Amino acid sequence: MAKMILNSGDKPSPEALSRIAATDGRPVDTSDIPEASPGELKEIARQARAKRKKRMFSLRLENATIEWWQSLGVGYTGVMARFLDKARLHPDWVRSCL
Secondary structure (H helix, E strand, C coil): CCCCCCCCCCCCCHHHHHHHHHCCCCCCCCCCCCCCCHHHHHHHHHHHHHHHCCCCCCCCCCHHHHHHHHCCCCCHHHHHHHHHHHHHCCHHHHHHHC
């Protein structure tokens, strides 16, 4: 049995990666994991829906900017949303626009 705990932002060592690669293809023993009750499954589903929930947001943009985003084609609003999510993780991008 191999066990490894990584914290957010940690990178596994080369030794850990080789141990993980060595387990490839071996069956996972789940016999010691109890089945989830219907109530637990319902709560897991509720938490997953809450995590996915999105809110509507309105924004005024110049026509040229809107046309540029639309030129990306179908799904451009999803691309825009992912771009804004990444901007949140890069404060230097935001500072350059202030």
